[in-house]
Amino acid sequence: MKLYRTDSGIIVQREEDVRLVENVEWDEIGACDDPIPLLARVLQQAHEVGPEALAPEALRAPIGSQEVWAAGVTYFRSRTARMEEAKAGGGGDFYDRVYTAPRPELFFKATARRVVGPGAPVRVRSDSRWSVPEPELALVINARGGIIGYTIGNDMSARDIEGENPLYLPQAKVYTESCALGPCILLTPDALPSDTPIMLRIDRGAGVVFEGSTTLAAMKRTGQELAEYLFRDNSFPCGCVLLTGTGIVPPDEVALRSGDVVSITIPPIGTLENPVR
Numbered sequence: 001m002k003l004y005r006t007d008s009g010i011i012v013q014r015e016e017d018v019r020l021v022e023n024v025e026w027d028e029i030g031a032c033d034d035p036i037p038l039l040a041r042v043l044q045q046a047h048e049v050g051p052e053a054l055a056p057e058a059l060r061a062p063i064g065s066q067e068v069w070a071a072g073v074t075y076f077r078s079r080t081a082r083m084e085e086a087k088a089g090g091g092g093d094f095y096d097r098v099y100t101a102p103r104p105e106l107f108f109k110a111t112a113r114r115v116v117g118p119g120a121p122v123r124v125r126s127d128s129r130w131s132v133p134e135p136e137l138a139l140v141i142n143a144r145g146g147i148i149g150y151t152i153g154n155d156m157s158a159r160d161i162e163g164e165n166p167l168y169l170p171q172a173k174v175y176t177e178s179c180a181l182g183p184c185i186l187l188t189p190d191a192l193p194s195d196t197p198i199m200l201r202i203d204r205g206a207g208v209v210f211e212g213s214t215t216l217a218a219m220k221r222t223g224q225e226l227a228e229y230l231f232r233d234n235s236f237p238c239g240c241v242l243l244t245g246t247g248i249v250p251p252d253e254v255a256l257r258s259g260d261v262v263s264i265t266i267p268p269i270g271t272l273e274n275p276v277r
């Protein structure tokens with residue numbers, strides 16, 4: 001079952017059946033233990049809609065009042081890249097230490113108003129010369145800390161700012177239009193298979209600037225482990241979204257420019273595509 005957030009309301013897709021659900025607020029989904037029975041009841045009265053209801057321009061970010069958090073250095077590739085970029089700022093070994101530590105790195109990423117949906121522009125900070133997208137599997141977590149589904153996240157990052165000093169992480173990560181989510185939430189109680197691929201492509205004009213891929217098998221920590229740490233001494237009445245880190249880091253010579261298009265694909269969920277402002 002897939003959930004889409006549109007201007008018309010919540011749309012539920014089950015294989016070829018697409019229905020507009022009424023009388024359910026987005027935050028109710030994150031607040032309940034299991035939204036599937038809730039949606040199954042209201043789907044009996046929901047009316048069918050055509051495929052045009054799921055056109056990219058009709059979709060919004062699948063988020064209500066939830067916060068977005070993120071995990072860092074969960075892939076070896078990210079650990080290596082962060083060590084290299086942080087050397088000059090004296091933080092080169094921080095990332096190796098957090099990669100092997102029992103406690104993961106978790107940080108606040110975005111409020112809902114800083115998040116954009118499919119087709120909407122993401123932003124490069126005006127004071128950054130070296131920014132990249134970070135393609136990530138995003139966990140959709142309910143109010144009790146249970147993973148109820150998945151979406152795709154783009155954790156926009158200013159690598160030069162973070163590399164200058166690890167204490168600048170919030171400035172490198174948290175700003176207007178710094179996060180994209182979508183195109184939908186894949187509702188499932190099951191963990192995604194370890195061979196699930198994550199693919200990134202950056203287009204510039206008629207050419208491809210960068211393509212890369214990884215799989216969930218390369219992620220060092222489990223989603224449940226990350227969720228458990230996030231909910232320690234923390235509460236989320238309507239649930240939250242947790243980005244699980246990136247295993248795809250473009251080479252140092254690649255920096256996003258205005259007009260680029262970032263596409264992130266995770267096959268069970270779909271493709272999240274955003275232009276760069």
